[in-house]
Amino acid sequence: MPEPGPEPRRIARLDLPDASPLPSAYAEADRRQAVQDLLATNSFDPLGVPGGPFVLHLCVRDGRLVFDIRDEAEEPVRAVALALGPFRRLIKDYHLIVQSHEQAVTEGGHEARIQAIDMGRRGLHNEGATLLEERLKGRIGLDFETARRLFTLVCALHQRI
Structure with missing residues (x-):
């Protein structure tokens, strides 16, 4: 039997401390699906931090x-804190698209x-993921799908502000 490798650089658990019901069932389902997909498959590497999963x-x-x-x-x-300013237009457009849908x-x-x-x-989603990857560069390594799912969660968190 092969030797077990190092623990993966990934998110094992996610906590959204500000999570409260979103204004629509569609937005709530979108958030739930993003969390479920994120926890099923992700790549999350806080650079310079040993260990994992996180x-x-x-x-x-x-x-x-x-x-x-945090560790387990x-x-x-x-x-890591990021200013929301660069994301505001994308977040606003995302909420408009969710309402239209x-x-x-x-x-x-239709x-x-x-x-x-x-x-x-x-x-x-793609534009938001790319921006998130750019803003986290040098601090947290992500794959594109992880960044897309995190962007969905950023939009859900921002909806309540």
Whole structure:
């Protein structure tokens, strides 16, 4: 039997301390799905921090997005704070697209419109993920899918502010 390798550089548990029910069932389902997908598969490497997997407490404090990174025993290992300013346009556009999607689904019979909205949403996710990767460069290494899911959670956290 092969020797077990080092623990993966990943998020094993996620805590959203500010989590409260979102204004719509669609937004709530989107957040739940992002958390589920993130925990199933992710790549999360706080550079210069040994060990892993990690517990991530993700929240917004004083206008900043805070990545409070802990070990599995909940001991703090690093905190990274990002200004939300660079994300505001994307977050606003994301919320508008979510509202448009909900409206199109509720009204029914708008399959082409729903597909177009979904394409726009994917584009915003990609743009948000790229921005998140850039802003975390040199501090936390992520793969693109992890960044996309984290961007969804950033939007959910920002919705309540």
